[in-house]
Amino acid sequence: MPGFAKRMAYMQSTADVIRYLFESMTDPDTISFGGGAPAKEALPVELIHGIANEVLTRDRRGVQALQYGNPIGIPDLRQAAIDRLLLPKGLQAGMENVMIVSGGMENMNLVSNLYLEPGDVVLVESPTFVQAVQVFRMFEAQCIACETDNEGLVIEDVEAKIKQHHPRMIYVIPTFQNPSGRTTSLERRRALAELGSRYDIVILEDDPYSEMRYSGDVLPPIKYFDKTGNTIYANSFSKIFSPGSRLGFVYAEKEIIKKFYDAKTATNSHTNVVTQILCAEFFNRGLFEPHLKLIRDIHRERRDVMMDCIKSMLPDGVNYVYPDGGLFTWVELPAHVDTTSMLEEAKQHKVAYMPGKEFFVEGQPIHNNCMRVSFGGVTPENIQIGMERLSSVIRSKM
Ligand SMILES: Cc1ncc(COP(=O)(O)O)c(C=O)c1O
Structure with missing residues (x-):
């Protein structure tokens, strides 16, 4: 063999x-x-059963659902992400800034395709979501762990490691982190965005849990403080809709989204249209909130x-x-x-x-x-x- x-x-x-x-x-x-x-x-389950019965017909969205789709995703799901998931966080995105992907995990893969060369350094939290680390390593990046405490990444350690290793990217899960459950403080969010800009590093902000807040004050994402387009905001519909549907999205500058489009086309053409439609209709009908x-x-x-x-x-x-x-x-x-x-x-x-x-x-x-x-x-x-x-x-x- x-x-x-x-x-x-x-x-x-x-x-x-x-x-x-x-x-x-x-x-x-x-x-x-x-x-x-x-x-x-x-x-x-029951809501999706009703939606599927209604829209997956030949005279509604059945043909769209089963036909090839656009790599960037269907318009109404992108619009839902903009209006219902980004705007409430203070993020003002246009349609050209958002692409639908096959689950939050695909964002790791696409970002790596865009930015990582063999030998590049990626700074990560310690502990971190190791499935993402494995993706970076598949691209032959070297992952270096930075110290964390109850307020998230320790900025002094991150900056020292930036000076020492000249990383290409920092991967961070600022809200209800996997695995620690910790949340990065407001000041450190701002500081991470600034570090990205100052040293021209990609900040990959992975945010699949922030909607699931049960107590405490809502914090703006790192992307909110980004003035230079260095932060890429990755999210997922897995926890708020369904993990089996394999849906996520990315929000970034339009030049970056164009590259995402190219990488997505080359890897798997587009995200499953059947589940995109079911999820979009779920938002369109006011069922999400x-x-x-x-x-x-x-x-x-x-x-x-x-x-x-x-x-x-x-x-x-x-x-x-x-x-x-x-x-x-x-x-x-x-x-x-x-x-x-x-x-x-x-x-x-x-x-x-x-x-x-x-x-x-x-x-x-x-x-x-x-x-x-x-x-x-x-x-x-x-x-x-x-x-x-x-x-x-x-x-x-x-
Ligand atoms: C931090 C983090 N990022 C990304 C993902 C991937 O989510 P998805 O199911 O949308 O691929 C997970 C899932 O557990 C996660 O914990």
Whole structure:
């Protein structure tokens, strides 16, 4: 059999982790805090059933849905992104600034196509969303982790690493970060935009969770402070509509969107038109805002139950993040507890989580004593039961 390309090694390490997670989630008796999926109760199944019946007919949008589409995406979904997702954040985009992509993940791929040459440096948060790191590495970029604290990336460390490594790009998830659940402060958002402009670096702002806010004040995106076009704003419809639909979008200067268009055409022609139409109609009919309220209510309750459990069940010496939104919290155990080996024991007790190690860039400092605990896909009752199981495993280690 012929050998595989070198990049397959990068793809394989992420795929292995994801496969492992899916396996632990398929055991019906195991309560898994490992996945990153939203609540299944938050998927608009009935609404989409009604829309599909109505519009997927020959005299409405059936032919458009099944025909080839435009690489940039259908106009009404781009308009919905502009009016309903960007404008409320203070971002004034025109149609020439927005393109629809196949899920937020495709943004990583397209941005990499546009900007990364082999050997380029990408600065990332520590910890970060490693699936994005694997994409940058497929393009033979070197990813260097920067320090973070409760307010997000530590700007002094970022600037020192800019001077030392001359990065091409900084990848940042400023709101309800995956995996930590932390939110970058207002001042640091402004500072990151300014660093991008001053050193002429691409700031890739990945923002799939900001709509899912359950408490605290809304903050403007990094892109809001960008005066030079260095920040590219990437978003996804996965958490607010449906992950299975594979829809996302990007907002950037029109010259950049033209290049996105070329890269998209060359890679997969265009995004699935059937799901674009269903999602656009969902917005056009005014269904998004009430649905978002429902999504927030469901996940806020789960967040609250999870945080109550963490506070009341976990022993002293455990630190954790209180997330104002999103799907995750980040739990830090004393330094001697290895959450990777502890997972085997946890699984015997029918509970799973994501070991923190998976979120640190290879070859950079790793915190083996952390874990990502996801509350999105678990009912409040099961959060309670799962956390009882997990806390007894943690106590046995401490
Ligand atoms: C930070 C971050 N970016 C991007 C994505 C990808 O989202 P999508 O499902 O739209 O591809 C995720 C999904 O979990 C994520 O957590």
